[in-house]
Amino acid sequence: MAQDVNQLIRDYVRVWDVTAPDDLADRIFASDVVDHNPAPGQGPGVGGIKQVIGVYHGAFPDLHLSCDDIVGSDDRVAVRWSATGRHEGDQLGVPPTHRDVRLTGIDIVRIQDGRIVERWGEANGLEMMAQITTS
Numbered sequence: 001m002a003q004d005v006n007q008l009i010r011d012y013v014r015v016w017d018v019t020a021p022d023d024l025a026d027r028i029f030a031s032d033v034v035d036h037n038p039a040p041g042q043g044p045g046v047g048g049i050k051q052v053i054g055v056y057h058g059a060f061p062d063l064h065l066s067c068d069d070i071v072g073s074d075d076r077v078a079v080r081w082s083a084t085g086r087h088e089g090d091q092l093g094v095p096p097t098h099r100d101v102r103l104t105g106i107d108i109v110r111i112q113d114g115r116i117v118e119r120w121g122e123a124n125g126l127e128m129m130a131q132i133t134t135s
Contacts (some may be wrong), residue, residue: 013067060085
């Protein structure tokens with residue numbers, strides 16, 4: 001796998017982190033990127049991706065991600081990631097609990113002309129919800 005693909009995938013994970021530059025999503029995603037696992041109410045394309053990122057940043061204003069594994073070829077890559085943050089905003093109807101949360105997931109992306117054109121994502125959302133709803 002080419003070094004520039006590895007950097008693109010690291011940037012893909014970083015785009016969800018609160019420290020990511022504002023223009024990173026526009027640099028790494030094709031404008032018409034297809035998200036095969038959209039969040040409820042998510043719009044199309046890169047605008048929809050940025051919409052979901054905003055929701056997560058609103059719920060977890062200190063959200064940090066790490067890139068744990070990258071596996072794949074030059075045009076289709078899987079990445080295992082982990083995230084941590086404090087639940088300070090509404091998340092799926094759950095008011096802020098001020099609890100520290102850990103979330104893990106695996107995403108697969110398809111790359112064309114140096115940009116991500118398709119995304120499939122699976123995160124352990126049940127684990128996250130259990131962390132913010134358990135007394």
